Amino acid sequence: DDKAHVPIESLDSLSKTSYPMCMQHMHNTLRKEHHLRHGGRQLYGLFLKAIGVTLDDALRFWREEFTQKPEIDHDKFDKQYAYNIRHNYGKEGKRANYTPHSCMKIITESLGTQDQHGCPFKHWDANKLKSSLLQQNIQQIDVQEIMDLVKDGHYQLACTKHFEAKHNGVAPDGGVNHPNQYFEQSQAVLRG
Numbered sequence: 001d002d003k004a005h006v007p008i009e010s011l012d013s014l015s016k017t018s019y020p021m022c023m024q025h026m027h028n029t030l031r032k033e034h035h036l037r038h039g040g041r042q043l044y045g046l047f048l049k050a051i052g053v054t055l056d057d058a059l060r061f062w063r064e065e066f067t068q069k070p071e072i073d074h075d076k077f078d079k080q081y082a083y084n085i086r087h088n089y090g091k092e093g094k095r096a097n098y099t100p101h102s103c104m105k106i107i108t109e110s111l112g113t114q115d116q117h118g119c120p121f122k123h124w125d126a127n128k129l130k131s132s133l134l135q136q137n138i139q140q141i142d143v144q145e146i147m148d149l150v151k152d153g154h155y156q157l158a159c160t161k162h163f164e165a166k167h168n169g170v171a172p173d174g175g176v177n178h179p180n181q182y183f184e185q186s187q188a189v190l191r192g
């Protein structure tokens with residue numbers, strides 16, 4: 001499609017303004033640990049493809065992070081990780097057009113103890129979720145509302161409330177059902 005390309009240099013800023021929490025967590029974990037496990041690479045990689053990151057940029061983005069780990073040099077990156085990135089863009093294997101995961105898929109995923117790629121509203125414990133919300137400067141009253149929704153198992157409504165809190169009360173059309181929909185509607189609101 002003819003969607004504008006999103007340069008990887010803008011991801012730090014976009015992750016703060018327009019990412020849902022699942023993707024903020026992927027981005028922050030990758031920046032901090034220079035690594036994501038397979039499930040996270042799939043989840044975040046397909047999200048990035050769908051927001052408009054080109055294959056060349058995606059390879060550069062993942063390579064720059066992963067090769068900061070002493071045990072991963074460029075050669076190892078190319079052998080072990082580049083294939084899957086190209087695969088996600090339909091350039092290897094079945095050349096299928098892989099679609100990014102929906103909220104329902106992410107929420108119902110069963111995670112291993114070291115996996116990071118869940119829905120924070122569903123998979124995080126209350127303390128961790130609450131302190132992350134407060135760090136994003138979300139007001140106490142909104143944080144409380146989000147925590148109440150989570151307690152009742154309304155994860156996507158909690159995410160919708162998170163969107164509202166970050167966009168001056170503007171609600172996403174039809175609630176949140178997909179991380180890329182969250183992103184696109186956020187960009188639409190911010191562009192005015």
Ligand code: SF4
Nearest residue numbers: 020022103119159179
């Ligand atoms: Fe991500 Fe969906 Fe969970 Fe929001 S509700 S954090 S978009 S998986």
